[in-house]
Amino acid sequence: DGGITQSPKYLFRKEGQNVTLSCEQNLNHDAMYWYRQDPGQGLRLIYYSQIVNDFQKGDIAEGYSVSREKKESFPLTVTSAQKNPTAFYLCASSYQTMFREQYFGPGTRLTVT
Amino acid sequence: QKEVEQDPGPLSVPEGAIVSLNCTYSNSAFQYFMWYRQYSRKGPELLMYTYSSGNKEDGRFTAQVDKSSKYISLFIRDSQPSDSATYLCAMSARYQGGSEKLVFGKGTKLTVNP
Numbered sequence: 001d002g003g004i005t006q007s008p009k010y011l012f013r014k015e016g017q018n019v020t021l022s023c024e025q026n027l028n029h030d031a032m033y034w035y036r037q038d039p040g041q042g043l044r045l046i047y048y049s050q051i052v053n054d055f056q057k058g059d060i061a062e063g064y065s066v067s068r069e070k071k072e073s074f075p076l077t078v079t080s081a082q083k084n085p086t087a088f089y090l091c092a093s094s095y096q097t098m099f100r101e102q103y104f105g106p107g108t109r110l111t112v113t
Numbered sequence: 114q115k116e117v118e119q120d121p122g123p124l125s126v127p128e129g130a131i132v133s134l135n136c137t138y139s140n141s142a143f144q145y146f147m148w149y150r151q152y153s154r155k156g157p158e159l160l161m162y163t164y165s166s167g168n169k170e171d172g173r174f175t176a177q178v179d180k181s182s183k184y185i186s187l188f189i190r191d192s193q194p195s196d197s198a199t200y201l202c203a204m205s206a207r208y209q210g211g212s213e214k215l216v217f218g219k220g221t222k223l224t225v226n227p
Contacts, residue, residue, distance in 0.1 A: 006156075040121075042219035043157075043201070090156055098213040099205045101147050104156035 002027045004105035006091050011110045013085075021076045021108045023091030032074035033092040033102060036060065043090065049074055050097060078110065085112045116140050119202055119218030128227050132189040136202035136218045139183065143204040143216075146178050148187045151199045151220065160200075161187070192225045199223070 004025045013019045025032065034046040045058030049068040063082025068074050074093075078085045088109050092102040119136045126132055134148075145164050149157035161176040163169045169176045175188040185204070189196055202218040 004156075040219070043217045088154075097207075098215045099145055099207045101145075101159055101162045102203075102215070103159060104149075106156045107154070109154070 004091060004093055004103060006089075006105040006108050008108060009106065011108055013110070013112050015112055016080045017112075018077055018079050019085075019110065019112075021078065021089055021091075021110070023074045023076065023105060024072055025074075025091075025093045025103075025105075026072060027093055027103065028071075029093035029103075030071070030096050031094045031098065032068070033094070033098075034058075034064070034066065034074070034076045035090045035092065037088045037090055037107075046076065048098065078112075085110060114139050117202065117204060117216045117218045120221055121219055123222040123224060125224045125226060126192055128192060128194060128225055130192050130225070132192050132196070132223060132225075134187040134189075134200050134202075134221050134223070136185050136204075137183055138185075138204060138216075140204075140206060140214075140216075141180075141183065142206035142208065142214075143183075144207065145205040146176070146185050147203040147205075148174075148176055149201040149203065149217075150196075151201060153198075157201055194225050194227050197224045 007022045031050045033048040035043045047066045049055035065077045091105040094100045094102040147162040148160045151157040166180045173190045177186040199220040199222045201220040205215040
């Protein structure tokens with residue numbers, strides 16, 4: 001089955017630690033995205049990538065980093081510089097560009113204490 | 114004025130009711146319109162997408178786009194308790210020069226009561 005996988009489903013970290021969230025897709029999509037979802041805030045774009053080895057900052061990139069070494073994979077690192085890292089993180093992909101419909105993974109709930 | 118406005122609800126209806134979910138937008142460049150369903154603690158699931166004005170039907174769901182009024186709707190017929198979720202609209206624009214933008218509404222929480 002084609003789809004997007006995110007792991008782990010729940011993640012707990014101590015403040016000051018970096019943490020990496022995994023996102024893999026087998027839809028053969030060129031573009032991949034990371035969003036953060038907080039109650040009442042909607043989806044906010046963190047980073048996106050439309051091609052391997054290239055990525056762009058979204059609206060709230062500060063305190064996050066990404067890499068895109070393979071078409072199928074787009075890991076997100078939440079660094080200790082991110083002031084409010086506790087959130088629900090969603091990875092998505094789309095065919096070619098941001099203009100088209102996006103397909104989402106199941107999400108990772110990150111809790112930092 | 115926000116680019117995309119969506120009433121957060123909550124909206125509560127009895128089973129079998131027709132549900133109408135709506136979004137308004139201010140950016141006339143939006144051309145591509147989508148609806149997602151998100152169950153609690155899950156990722157959004159794409160329900161429907163359309164590239165034009167008018168209606169698009171898929172089973173119990175109908176998406177309607179009125180570009181002249183900058184208004185989109187999702188209708189759910191014969192609503193079921195399993196339709197209880199948050200529904201997000203999304204819309205995208207492509208500009209001359211190649212830049213693109215995708216904006217999500219904040220979602221409407223729907224509960225269908227048995």
